Amino acid sequence: xxxxxxxxxxxxxxxxxxxxxxxxxxxxxxxxxxxxxxxxxxxxxxxxxxxxxxxxxxxxxxxxxxxxxxxxxxxxxxxxxxxxxxxxxxxxxxxxxxxxxxxxxxxxxxxxxxxxxxxxxxxxxxxxxxxxxxxxxxxxxxxxxxxxxxxxxxxxxxxxxxxxxxxxxxxxx
Numbered sequence: 376x377x378x379x380x381x382x383x384x385x386x387x388x389x390x391x392x393x394x395x396x397x398x399x400x401x402x403x404x405x406x407x408x409x410x411x412x413x414x415x416x417x418x419x420x421x422x423x424x425x426x427x428x429x430x431x432x433x434x435x436x437x438x439x440x441x442x443x444x445x446x447x448x449x450x451x452x453x454x455x456x457x458x459x460x461x462x463x464x465x466x467x468x469x470x471x472x473x474x475x476x477x478x479x480x481x482x483x484x485x486x487x488x489x490x491x492x493x494x495x496x497x498x499x500x501x502x503x504x505x506x507x508x509x510x511x512x513x514x515x516x517x518x519x520x521x522x523x524x525x526x527x528x529x530x531x532x533x534x535x536x537x538x539x540x541x542x543x544x545x546x547x548x
Contacts, residue, residue, distance in 0.1 A: 397533040404521040408542050411514035412460070415545060418510055419454070419467060422503040426451050426474070429496045433477060436486045443480050447473040460543035468547045474500070511545050518542040 426447065434444050450473040454466035481493060522541040525534045533539075 393529065394533055397530045398537055401521070401524060401530055401534055401537070401539055404517070404524060405539065405542075408514065408517045408521050411510065411517045412542075412545070414510045415507060415514055418503055418507045419463075422470075422500055422507070423451055423455060425496055425500050425503065426470075429477070429493065429500065432490065432493050432496065433481055436484055436490065437480065443473075443476050447477050449473075460545050464545050464547045471504075471547070511547070515544045515546075518544055 430444055430447055434441075437444075447470070450466070450470045454463065454470050457463040457466045478497065481497075518541075524530050525539060525541055
């Protein structure tokens with residue numbers, strides 16, 4: 376009888392320690408994923424800080440092309456207002472497309488083609504976009520590993536009990 380009680384206690388402790396270990400690993404991966412997402416947001420914010428300078432500089436040199444400029448401003452506002460990872464990815468894709476239109480417009484105007492300030496801002500935006508690409512790769516790797524761990528037993532049970540949800544991937548096509 377004592378042996379059965381000791382075995383039951385040992386089993387209960389084993390289950391408890393297994394649960395704690397699984398939860399700890401999920402919590403660690405969750406924090407890594409959120410941290411990686413924060414890095415992406417920080418880099419995107421840097422890009423969004425540069426856009427008004429570029430828009431002001433381009434607007435100063437062009438006449439009658441206000442639709443392109445307005446579309447960049449609207450896309451930027453939509454991206455800043457996005458609430459989920461998927462919404463942010465879609466909005467950032469739109470910002471990139473509108474920026475390409477603005478770059479094309481700038482190349483068509485002789486004054487903008489030689490404006491060092493425009494080139495400097497554009498170079499800074501491109502640097503920020505390159506950093507976003509690397510940060511996105513890291514985030515998606517960490518989020519994918521977290522999501523995979525969340526689907527495997529026994530962590531799947533622990534995740535359900537802990538109300539942990541998979542993380543969306545940041546995919547800008």
